[in-house]
Amino acid sequence: MTHHRSHTRTPISALLSFMGLIGLVAGYGCSGGDSSSGKAPTTIAAGTAGAEEAVGERLFLETRFAQAFKVFMDNGGAVNDPNAGDAVMSTVETTGAPITPGPFAGRSMNCRACHLVDDVLTAPGGGMRTYADFARRSPIPARADGKTHAPRNSPALVNSMLDRPDGVLFHFDAEFNSMEDLVAATFTGRNFGWLPGEKAQAIAHLARVVRGDDGAGDLAQQFDGVSYGTLFTGSAPAIPDEFRLPPQFRAFIGSSTDQQVFDAVVKVVSAYVNGLRFSQAEDSGALIRSPFDVFLERNGLPQQPDANETPIDYSRRLRTLITAPGFTPQFVAVNPNRSNGQFQFHAQSFTFGATELDGLKMFLAEPAASTASPTELTAGRIGNCLACHAAPNFTDFKLHNTGTTQKEYDAIHGAGQFASLSIPNLTTRNGNYNQFLPATETHPAAQEPFRSIPTLSNPALTDLGVWNVFANPDIPNPQAKIRTLLCDNQVPCLQSDATLLDRAIARFKTPGLRDLSHSPPFMHTGQFDTLTDIIVFYRDVSTQARAATLRNGASQLQGIALTTGDIAPLVAFLKSLDEDYQ
Secondary structure, three states: OOEOOOOOOOOOOOEOOHHHOOOOOOOOOOOOOOOOOOOOHHHHHHOOOOHHHHHHHHHHHOOOOOHHHHHHHHOOOOOOOOOOOOHHHOOEOOOOOOEOOOOOOOOOOOHHHOOEOOOEOOOOOOEOOOOEOOOOOOEOOOOOOOOOEOOOOOOOOOOOOOOOOOOOOEOOOOOEOOHHHHHHHHHOOHHHOOOOOOHHHHHHHHHHHHHHOOOOOHHHHHHOOOOHHHHOOOOOOOOOHHHOOOHHHOOOOOOOOHHHHHHHHHHHHHHHHHOOOOOOEOOOOOEOOOHHHHHHHHOOOOOOOOOOOOHHHHHHHHHHHHOOOOOOOOOEOOOOOOOOOOOOOOOOOOOEOHHHHHHHHHHHOOOOOOOOOHHHHHHOOEOOHHHOOOOOOOOOOOEEOOOHHHHHHHHHHOOOOOOOOOOOOHHHHHHOHHHHOOOOOOOOOOOOOOEOOOEOOEOOOOEOEHHHOOOOOOOOOOHHHHHHHHOOOOOOOOOOHHHHHHHOOOEEEOOOOOOHHHOOOEOOOOOEOOHHHHHHHHHHHHHHHHOOOOOOOOHHHHHOEOOHHHHHHHHHHHHOOOOOOO
16 A cells, blocks of 8 residues: 655655655655755646645644634634644544554644554554554544544545446445545544534634644644645745645635635545555565465466456456366465565464465355355355455445444344334435434534434434435435445436335445455444454344344345354455555
8 A cells, every 4th residue: 555654753664656756755854945946847837746645645634624723723822833632632542442642642633543554553552554543433522512432433545546336435324425525524524523513614714724834833844844825836946846736736825715725625635545545566666465466466367357347257257266176276375575475564474375265265155046045054155255345356335234233233222123223214304304314514403313323321323324325415416326326226226215215224335355454443333353253243144134134134145154164264365365555
């Protein structure tokens, strides 16, 4: 994976491969440029390709855009003093003991606090992340609403912008139609401390910070040492070439409206997130591969679908090849791309052996019919995983109800309680927005019971995922894409919104499976700590799906046929999808 970083906090050499950018490793601790350097006018006019991603990282790390910093400034704090002291930043919440101090202790919320990389690499309980957090549910700044955690944890951002047939959708419930929509909502939303109805305040505050920035702060010095106002011009001689924005990302901060400043920041941050992809090589030229990828290459197996071949057909072709009678596998015992033959950031051995191959075969195995037969259930060895996690990206980019919401709800309220939970139909839901749907700028007083953390004291609270978004009049942008997915890509879709809303109950986006070891706890609820827990969970919900006791359960679950002995090989295969990155 390629990423930038804040240079003084972490020991890893930054891989700045976005569009050929290099040279950020040492940082820029001086003035940020030489006005007499004689830069070619064409360079100034055109900017530097990829500079938007470098500038975007600085904005991603910026801790002054949150509501807590506005309070700090309103009480006399200086715009260039980031030490607002928001308590939520004091530690990094984990499934065990919190990591203290957090990398941004004493400051206020930023994007990186929930999308970590190497920020707590060596801390007890810490380690590497794929731009995800360590919490079961992400901590958020305290406000008068009493909320201290988001209803979900942070999804990994690496590979979040991969192309997909039906277009991108973001957040677990597909609320956002574009990365720009997501970034804008984050900067003005509850995770940054803003309550519904405070969007205008959030935009004005962000613009105030950008206008007032002097480029002298620690964060600026780690990057370019140039104020945001200068940086966004793209043309000032003081701007280092690595940070010279191309024209389409420039803005005249001093003369722009608050909204124009806000939009410029959103556009640049979105470009940064767009560049967060699993990479193929380190800056040294050494290849980065998972044991699975090395196994494919060593055995001459296809690593990508052919032209016009779907991922699931590619996965089936791969299954045919590895189960062929004449296939004699060449196993992987060392990392061929590192001198010590091992991972850099994973404690496990760099291995793809007989156990991993056995797990791969189970992962790709399908039942003879959509529902596993009694004979197949006894024999096991059918994961049916490719139905939703086809290679090589290991996601179908669709929406499924895997039973995660029901399992959590029933664990709190008793078996079978989620199945009997009263969920309103479309007419009732949309006719009583404040009673049933999530809070928005239009409906800031909405109670959002179905996008909440379930508690024993209030059986009305749970998280129904896509149900909250589909056909929601306050969230128009993603509707066409969600409708396509709920219609299973049938064209034309003849189902009514009322019918499709029932299909949306407790559905969430399918995550990718690469580098899972850097993103636990698992599921949007963070309720599973290990990959073994996940496989056990899928065995259980597949039984429920076949017994028709899983409310709106994904049909693909009925094809899972695994025994207890199948768990270890599947886990070994999933770990073989781990890879190093910088």
